[in-house]
Amino acid sequence: MSVEWRRERVERDHPALSRSQQCRLLGISRGSLYYTPRGESEANLELMRVIDAQYLKTPWYGSRQMARSLRRLGHDVGRRRVRRLMRVMGLSSVAPGPNTSRRCPTHPVYPYLLRDLVVDRPNQVWCADVTFVPMAHGFVYLVAIMDWYTRHVLSWRVSTTQDTAFCLEALDEAIERYGTPEIFNTDQGSQFTSRDWTAALTRSDIAISMDGKGRWLDNVFIERLWRSLKTECVYLNAFESVRDANDQIACWIAYYNDERPHSALNGRTPGEVFTELQRKAA
Numbered sequence: 001m002s003v004e005w006r007r008e009r010v011e012r013d014h015p016a017l018s019r020s021q022q023c024r025l026l027g028i029s030r031g032s033l034y035y036t037p038r039g040e041s042e043a044n045l046e047l048m049r050v051i052d053a054q055y056l057k058t059p060w061y062g063s064r065q066m067a068r069s070l071r072r073l074g075h076d077v078g079r080r081r082v083r084r085l086m087r088v089m090g091l092s093s094v095a096p097g098p099n100t101s102r103r104c105p106t107h108p109v110y111p112y113l114l115r116d117l118v119v120d121r122p123n124q125v126w127c128a129d130v131t132f133v134p135m136a137h138g139f140v141y142l143v144a145i146m147d148w149y150t151r152h153v154l155s156w157r158v159s160t161t162q163d164t165a166f167c168l169e170a171l172d173e174a175i176e177r178y179g180t181p182e183i184f185n186t187d188q189g190s191q192f193t194s195r196d197w198t199a200a201l202t203r204s205d206i207a208i209s210m211d212g213k214g215r216w217l218d219n220v221f222i223e224r225l226w227r228s229l230k231t232e233c234v235y236l237n238a239f240e241s242v243r244d245a246n247d248q249i250a251c252w253i254a255y256y257n258d259e260r261p262h263s264a265l266n267g268r269t270p271g272e273v274f275t276e277l278q279r280k281a282a
Helices: 003-008 019-026 030-034 042-057 063-072 079-089 165-178 195-203 216-232 242-258 270-281
Strands: 125-135 138-147 153-159 183-186 207-210
Touching: 003 242, 042 063, 042 079, 042 125, 042 138, 042 216, 063 079, 125 165, 125 216, 125 242, 138 165, 138 216, 138 242, 153 165, 153 242, 165 195, 195 207, 216 242, 242 270
Parallel strands: 125 183, 183 207
Antiparallel strands: 125 138, 138 153
């Protein structure tokens, strides 16, 4: 679990455990309870929410076109400010060209293995992605791991930073619960090109696949997951805290997996199809 998640689990008025005892059990320092990172202004947070909603509709917008769109909506904003906020959010234009992917230039990039591949069973291909989630007073990042064939969300994590650690936590949980896939596909984000991430996949004998530069459609199923999550949950709720975001996202993902019919699955839910096919394969 991330430090932020563990910090949110400390109860100020626990009947049996002091705050210091809870911190020791959770593996965090007591001082971290009182650390508040410097955040964006309310004006910037509002802009980031608008940028996020627009990016879902037009992921090919770079900072110049995004600034034009914001000005048409009545926001007095320049391109440099928009470019900085998009960088904070981890967003970049998917249009082909230089610097369209936020990967680390020193990290290796792997080929895309899914072109012309017939994906016809669970645990053949998994995919993952990270997205920005606005809250009432701030924002968090969300990573999800999905089974490509059934669209079943296998695991997820929320974090206040874009590091690799929370992605690895989600990966460890997915492998522990469901085994290993044959192929794991991601974009070229720095979390997924990092040595820690690729080493974890290699240790488990998982083939590594990465989207082509600027090709968001290569990971289209998880992009559709983000659109559904944000329109059906995130934009309808102003999360008050990281814990609130965790709880409400958990409820929506449980609904998505086990209650929300999926047209590509003949009206069945991802959880139903994934469980049934796994049982047959066992």
